[in-house]
Amino acid sequence: MKFKSRLTAFATIFVLSSVACAPTLAETILLARGDDTFGQGWLFLDASGQCRIATPRHVVERTDGTLSAPDLLDSFGRLHPTESPVAAVDDEVDLAFLTVRGPIAKEGCSRDRVRLTPLQPIIESIKQATLEITTPTERQSLAVAFRALSRDSEGGKIIALSPVDDEVSLQKGMSGGTVLHNGRPIAMLYEVDPDEGVGIALRYDQIASELQKLSAATKSKIGEQRRSFNNLMLLKGRVSKRDTSIGSFLSGTSPLHLSPVSGRVTFVMEMDRLSKVSGLRINGRGLSGQGALIVETDTDGQGFVPGTRCELTDDVVCAMSPRRLSRLRVTITGPAEANYTIDSLEPFGGQQ
Known part of the structure; x- marks a missing residue:
């Protein structure tokens, strides 16, 4: 359904005052889709305490209709993998959910929970609201006015x-931004008509309802992948490549496409247990002759220490003295124009 046809279903309700909102703690986050393209979403905990992201479906939808799993870009510029992209049961709703992996999920990613509590009474009483937008360089809070609500049984x-x-003015890149009132998410922006200066947002009680409809049996296939590490976080x-990510690499659906920034690519591999490791093997393309592979190790947060350094090749086996470790910090050096395609990445040496 086109944007303007949606507007015909609206009845004008009220216009908010121009008073700016008080500062609130926003959980609007950036989703890195590859090749310096980004979308937005809302970070929250589901009923089971799992770290999730709600985002418009078109933000994660590829041209062939399948869903990608973009990485979560945190405020320190680090990329965290996501998994299990799933669209809302209702095909007419432009909505999808992602599950967040890694340390950010373990440490408690958000205090917010998307709730089924009806928002109609709150919306009818609102005198001011803000639209929280996140970009790669800043956060923005825009005072907004509600122009219309759709007519339906839920109000x-x-x-x-x-x-x-x-x-x-509202721009198309703002999809996934969240309307807040007193720190509470009210609705998520999913469509913008810049010519009309109007955006369309889906209420968060309806987002909670769509989440509840999804089968609790929907689980990630990542756990079925046989590997000795359970997370990878990109630091530099x-x-x-667009529509590829750390999450899609970990799930086995795409290679990992990386380019250096300031002469290097750096990521941390977190082992699934304290493991005995004697080296790292990387298989890929575009690696030979570009630079060096540097491996550092850490045991239970004691700090990274040098492990080994090797010349970079398309099939590099970089050995070091065996040691028990919980994390590897891997740096690949090279020029800014380099494009590395990593097909497989695996520590070796056995576990104990």
């Missing part, structure tokens, strides 16, 4: 909104 699943300030460098 308005979809909300039309626009900036209070006439000098501010960039994912160079």
Whole structure:
């Protein structure tokens, strides 16, 4: 259904005042889709305490209709893998969910929980709201006015909104931004008509309802992959191909496409247990003659110490003295124009 046809289903309700909102703690996050393209989503805990992201489906949808698992870009510039992209049961709802992996999930990614509590009474009483937007360089808070609500039995699943300030305009890249009131998520922006200056947002109680509909049996296939490490976090460098990610590499659905930033790519591999490791093997393309492979090791958070250094090749086996460790920090050096395709990445030496 086209944007303007949606607007015909709305009845004008009210226009909010131009008073700016008080600062709130936003959980709007960036999703790195590869090749310096980004989307947005809302980070929250589901009923089981699992770290999840809600985002418009089109943000993670490939051209062939399948869903990708973009990486979560944190405020320190680190990339964390996601997994299990799943679309809402209702095909008419532009909505998808992701599960977050790695340390950010273990440490408690968010205090927010998307709730089924009806939002209609709150929406009808709201006198001010903000649209929280995240970009690679900054966070933005825009004062917005609700222009219309859809007519339905729930009192308005979809909300039309626009900036209070006439000098501010909504842009298409803002999809996934969240409307907040007193720190509570009210609705998620999923469509923008820049010519009309209007955005369309889905209420969060409806997002919670869609999440509840999804089968609890939906589980990631990542756990079925046989590997000795259970997480990979990119500290430096960039994912160079669109619609690929650390998450898709870990799930076995795509190679890992990386390019150096400031002459290097650096990532941390977290082992699934304290393991005896005697080296690292990387198989890929575009690696030979580009630089060096540097491996450092850490045991239970005691700090990284030198492990080994080898010349970079397309099938490099980099050995070191055997040691028990919990993490590897791997650096691949090379020029900014290098494009590395990593097909497999595996520590060797056995576990104990």
